[in-house]
Amino acid sequence: MSEEPPFISAVDLFCGVGGLTHGLVRSGINVTAGVDLDPHCRYPFEANNAAPFLERDVKDLKPAELEPYLSAGKYSMLAGCAPCQPFSTYSQSGRSKKRGMDWRLVLNFGSLVADLQPDLVTMENVVQLADHEVFSEFLDSLKGYEVSWAKVECTRIGIPQSRKRLVLLASKLGGHGLDLASQFVQSPRTVRQEIGKLPAIAAGEQHPRDPLHTSSSLSETNMKRIKASKPGGTWRDWDSDLVAECHRKMTGSTYPSVYGRMEWDAPAPTITTQCFGYGNGRFGHPTQDRAISLREAAMLQTFPRNYKFLKKGEQVTFSRLGRLIGNAVPVRLGEVIGQCLIEHVHAFERGEVEVAGAGVSEQLGRLF
CATH class of the missing domain: 3.40.50.150 (Vaccinia Virus protein VP39)
Known part of the structure; x- marks a missing residue:
C-alpha cells in the first residue's frame, strides 16, 4: 500500500x-x-x-x-x-x-x-x-x-x-x-510452509532455546498408535488391537480424525484449546512421533515464531497455554x-x- x-x-x-x-x-x-x-x-x-x-x-x-x-x-x-x-x-x-x-x-x-x-x-x-x-x-x-x-x-x-x-x-x-x-x-498455506523449519523434538521434550516448543508426552499405547498412523489417515488404518474401545462402538465410529496426523502439504485442522493432545483430533505431527508442540500450534494460528507467551523461567502448563492459543483470533x-x-x-x-x-x-x- x-x-x-x-x-x-x-x-x-x-x-x-x-x-x-x-x-x-x-x-x-x-x-x-x-x-x-x-x-x-x-x-x-x-x-x-x-x-x-x-x-x-x-x-x-x-x-x-x-x-x-x-x-x-x-x-x-x-x-x-x-x-x-x-x-x-x-x-x-x-x-x-x-x-x-x-x-x-x-x-x-x-x-x-x-x-x-x-x-x-x-x-x-x-x-x-x-x-x-x-x-x-x-x-x-x-x-x-x-x-x-x-x-x-x-x-x-x-x-x-x-x-x-x-x-x-x-x-x-x-x-x-x-x-x-x-x-x-x-x-492456501500449508502445514509445511508454517512449521516445517522448526527443529525436531521428541514426545515429552522441550526445545532448550524455545520453552514453548514443547510436546506433551505419549503413553506406550499412544506411541504405538502414532507410529501406525499415516499423514491424513485415521485410526481405521491401525491393527485392531490398537483401536480404542470407544471407537469400536457405533457412536464412536463417526470420529475418524482423532488420533490422526496432519499432512505436510495441506492446511491444518482447526486449532482448538486441546490441540496439544494427540488423541484430541488430527493433532499428530506429520512425520515426528508426537503431538504438535505449543509453538507449532501458535504458528498455525499465525502468531510469529518469536511471540512471547511465557515469562522467563515460567513453567509450561499445557492446559492453560493450549486454552490461550486455541481461543486466540x-x-x-x-x-x-x-x-x-x-x-x-x-x-x-x-x-x-x-x-x-x-x-x-x-x-x-x-x-x-
Missing part, C-alpha cells in the same frame, strides 16, 4: 493474548488498549504489543473508561471477539438456540458501540452465531452504520488451518470497500481485517464512499 495508514485508534475487547491486536497493528492500526478478564493474558498481550492490558470484565465496563483510548486518533474503532463457547460446535450448549448468560457478552459489546459511536467496528466469532437471535440484536446496535458480515473460510485469506469464522465490519464512513474478498490468496485474520478497514478509510478520504447507514450487506455466497 503506497499511502500512509490513517491514524485509527482501536480498543480490542476480549483481547486474549493479542492475536487480533497483533494483526491489526501489523496492518497499520494503532491499538491503544486491550481488555480481558483473564489475568494470564496480560504478559503475552503486553510483551508483544505496545498497548496496555486492562484486566476488566467487559460487562462491567463504562463507556467513559474507553473514551481516552479511542480519542487518540483521527478515527476510532472498537474491535473484539466475545467468547464463543456458547455457540461453538465443540460445545453442547452451542446446539441450543436458547439465550444463555454468556451470550450477553455479545450484547455488552453492542451496548458499548451504541454508547461510544466509534467510526469503525469489527467483530469476529464462530459462524454459528449468525443463526441466533442475539446476532440480530447486535446488528440493531449498529444503527447509522454500514454493516457487512460474512462467513469466512480462513484458508482463503492465508491462514494455514481449516477454520470458519464470522467476520463483521461496520463503518460510519460509508460502505465502500467493506469486503474481505479483496484479501483472498491464490492458494489468528493474527493473519486480524491483519486482513485491518488492511480492509484501512483501504476503506483511504477510500473515504478520497471521497469514494456512499452515505453511511444504508443497511446490512451479507456476503455469504462469495466468502464462505
